Amino acid sequence: MTTTQTPPLTPRQSFWDTVGIVAKREIVQRFLSKSFIISTAITLVVILAAIVLVPRLGDLFDGGTTRVAATSEVASAHSSLEGVEWMEVPDDAAARAAVESETADAALVVDPSSPAGVKVLGLDTEPQGLVNALAIVPEVELLAPSAQASWIANLMGMGFGLLWMMSAITFGMSIANSVVEEKQTRIVEILLATVSSRALLTGKIVGNSAAALVQILAIVLVVAGGLAYNGTTMPVGNLTWPVIWFIILFLIGFVMVASLYAAAAALVSRSEDLANVQQPIMWIIMIPYMLIIFLSNNPLALTIMSYVPFSAPVAVPMRVFLGQSAAWEPVVSALLLAVTTAVIILVSAKIYDNGLLRTGKPMKWREGLKAEA
Amino acid sequence: MAPSARSVEAMISVRNLHRFFGDKHVLDDVSFDIKPGLMTGFVGGNGAGKTTTMRIILGVLAAQQGEVLVDGQPMSAQYRANIGYMPEERGLYPKMKVIDQLVYLGQLHGHSAEASRRRGLELLERLQLNGDPTDTLESLSLGNQQRAQIAAALIHEPVALILDEPFSGLDPSAVDTTVEVLRDTAATGAPVLFSSHQLDVVERLCDELVIIAGGTIRANGTRAELLAAELGNDWELVTTADTGWVRDAGVHVVEFDGGYVKFQASEDDAQRVLTAATQRGRVEQFGRVRRNLHEIYKELAQ
Numbered sequence: 001m002t003t004t005q006t007p008p009l010t011p012r013q014s015f016w017d018t019v020g021i022v023a024k025r026e027i028v029q030r031f032l033s034k035s036f037i038i039s040t041a042i043t044l045v046v047i048l049a050a051i052v053l054v055p056r057l058g059d060l061f062d063g064g065t066t067r068v069a070a071t072s073e074v075a076s077a078h079s080s081l082e083g084v085e086w087m088e089v090p091d092d093a094a095a096r097a098a099v100e101s102e103t104a105d106a107a108l109v110v111d112p113s114s115p116a117g118v119k120v121l122g123l124d125t126e127p128q129g130l131v132n133a134l135a136i137v138p139e140v141e142l143l144a145p146s147a148q149a150s151w152i153a154n155l156m157g158m159g160f161g162l163l164w165m166m167s168a169i170t171f172g173m174s175i176a177n178s179v180v181e182e183k184q185t186r187i188v189e190i191l192l193a194t195v196s197s198r199a200l201l202t203g204k205i206v207g208n209s210a211a212a213l214v215q216i217l218a219i220v221l222v223v224a225g226g227l228a229y230n231g232t233t234m235p236v237g238n239l240t241w242p243v244i245w246f247i248i249l250f251l252i253g254f255v256m257v258a259s260l261y262a263a264a265a266a267l268v269s270r271s272e273d274l275a276n277v278q279q280p281i282m283w284i285i286m287i288p289y290m291l292i293i294f295l296s297n298n299p300l301a302l303t304i305m306s307y308v309p310f311s312a313p314v315a316v317p318m319r320v321f322l323g324q325s326a327a328w329e330p331v332v333s334a335l336l337l338a339v340t341t342a343v344i345i346l347v348s349a350k351i352y353d354n355g356l357l358r359t360g361k362p363m364k365w366r367e368g369l370k371a372e373a
Numbered sequence: 374m375a376p377s378a379r380s381v382e383a384m385i386s387v388r389n390l391h392r393f394f395g396d397k398h399v400l401d402d403v404s405f406d407i408k409p410g411l412m413t414g415f416v417g418g419n420g421a422g423k424t425t426t427m428r429i430i431l432g433v434l435a436a437q438q439g440e441v442l443v444d445g446q447p448m449s450a451q452y453r454a455n456i457g458y459m460p461e462e463r464g465l466y467p468k469m470k471v472i473d474q475l476v477y478l479g480q481l482h483g484h485s486a487e488a489s490r491r492r493g494l495e496l497l498e499r500l501q502l503n504g505d506p507t508d509t510l511e512s513l514s515l516g517n518q519q520r521a522q523i524a525a526a527l528i529h530e531p532v533a534l535i536l537d538e539p540f541s542g543l544d545p546s547a548v549d550t551t552v553e554v555l556r557d558t559a560a561t562g563a564p565v566l567f568s569s570h571q572l573d574v575v576e577r578l579c580d581e582l583v584i585i586a587g588g589t590i591r592a593n594g595t596r597a598e599l600l601a602a603e604l605g606n607d608w609e610l611v612t613t614a615d616t617g618w619v620r621d622a623g624v625h626v627v628e629f630d631g632g633y634v635k636f637q638a639s640e641d642d643a644q645r646v647l648t649a650a651t652q653r654g655r656v657e658q659f660g661r662v663r664r665n666l667h668e669i670y671k672e673l674a675q
Contacts, residue, residue, distance in 0.1 A: 022481075
């Protein structure tokens with residue numbers, strides 16, 4: 001007969017403590033992985049380069065100031081030209097000689113037959129900078145100016161689309177890989193003997209969402225920094241609200257994508273089979289990106305897309321940016337997305353739970369849903 | 374290292390488990406006890422149902438019928454989380470540092486990171502891990518990965534151990550250190566169940582034995598009990614006289630050679646043969662043929 005004693009059992013971790021431990025591991029593993037660090041660094045550098053350098057590409061090709069040889073009369077008549085360094089010569093023949101000897105990049109000589117009264121001399125290429133400076137550009141007046149130029153709208157659409165697609169796929173795949181790794185190495189058996197599959201799934205989603213958020217904030221900071229440095233060269237207008245809505249919708253939408261990825265990964269036993277099952281999710285993420293590029297100037301299409309949960313994270317910030325949506329519209333989009341996400345989490349959690357201990361051939365999505373203890 | 378100071382001393386009982394995979398009845402009324410403080414060997418061929426039974430004990434798999442009890446009560450989730458489990462297929466994170474995984478598992482089991490790290494380092498040293506605790510698992514040799522796996526099952530000072538083939542892949546000296554560590558855990562009063570198909574290892578190590586084949590328990594008890602219960606009906610007789618006459622004594626002679634004969638008979642018939650033999654000459658040796666575990670297992674597993 002054993003005497004009754006208080007069993008010195010270690011209490012189980014609470015659900016949220018477990019979630020925290022799992023999430024921390026996901027985040028640490030992500031941020032320690034070399035491929036993640038390198039790809040993030042490259043992304044940030046490319047974005048910064050694109051924002052800071054693109055508006056200056058023109059200057060780069062102009063090659064700075066042009067040395068122009070001309071007589072003092074010609075030079076003083078055109079003294080208002082920008083980007084020109086005058087080199088005074090006694091006469092037009094000396095100006096021509098200066099170009100031939102390459103002491104000047106170009107020469108400006110009197111030519112009565114030209115409407116401008118002068119002629120540009122170059123050696124082997126047309127001196128583009130000087131020609132542009134001499135060109136007369138008429139005043140333009142837009143009778144119905146739009147809030148944002150259409151090229152800026154295109155660029156923004158591509159920006160939000162790309163950010164959504166890249167982050168969702170990168171971190172979605174990272175969840176999928178983490179699930180398959182646990183299945184493939186069978187550590188999942190040890191884990192499930194200790195913690196619930198719900199806690200495990202929640203921890204993975206929380207961890208990867210946090211990691212994705214950090215990456216997105218880094219990108220937003222770099223973009224903001226780049227734009228501030230550029231000043232007025234890129235007239236993007238106010239990005240604060242579009243970015244805030246993007247981050248809100250991204251977080252909800254990412255949870256949806258992440259649970260789909262986790263469910264997909266639970267269907268397979270080997271990482272080799274992952275590519276097949278995650279294909280449908282890939283399309284769900286990529287189609288909004290393609291649509292936003294083609295339809296960024298179509299208000300009706302954007303309105304529809306902002307209410308479809310899968311494209312809302314891309315379309316809503318666009319509409320806010322373009323000033324097309326009423327204040328309540330992003331809220332409704334976010335609610336619709338949240339409800340869809342909740343349903344998808346329930347379905348995914350079931351598939352995840354059913355699939356975790358299965359081995360062998362990849363299961364079909366439908367098989368994963370059928371209850372089998 | 375001080376062995377786990379925890380002593381729960383509970384008996385785990387498996388009662389009438391049934392499990393089907395499709396139409397296949399892989400567990401058919403499986404019942405046995407894992408007694409506190411003892412090492413129970415779980416023996417059976419491939420597909421006999423060992424792994425399925427262990428998974429059901431750990432709650433990783435559900436039984437369609439039957440239950441797992443701890444001191445007569447259904448096993449609580451808290452008790453279950455305190456079991457040390459080593460699954461059949463080895464699994465830890467390949468790209469994670471060994472000590473980090475131990476800390477992670479310790480934390481999931483409800484221990485602090487510092488306590489888990491301390492215990493993890495002790496365990497790795499005790500199990501003679503050949504390498505740095507901060508090496509990634511994939512950079513270790515198979516034998517060392519196995520040691521890390523055993524450490525993972527022990528990191529949370531388990532109150533019971535369920536180990537699926539814990540000795541496969543270990544060299545003989547590693548088997549010995551591992552056994553020592555497991556015995557320490559058993560000595561705290563923890564029930565220990567380990568499966569194996571290496572009968573020699575089981576025979577040497579276990580206090581109790583459960584033999585499973587085709588999803589049913591064929592035998593169950595201490596080694597001595599098992600050997601006694603499964604004596605069989607083979608007898609040996611050595612006398613100074615020729616033993617040819619035994620063929621006519623109404624028993625089945627397996628082999629004979631001069632004064633030696635081996636025959637199969639019931640207890641009564643064997644005694645009759647013995648009496649007859651003492652009348653024909655001097656009996657130098659008489660008795661049942663002792664069988665080893667291997668022979669018993671082979672017969673039971675059929």
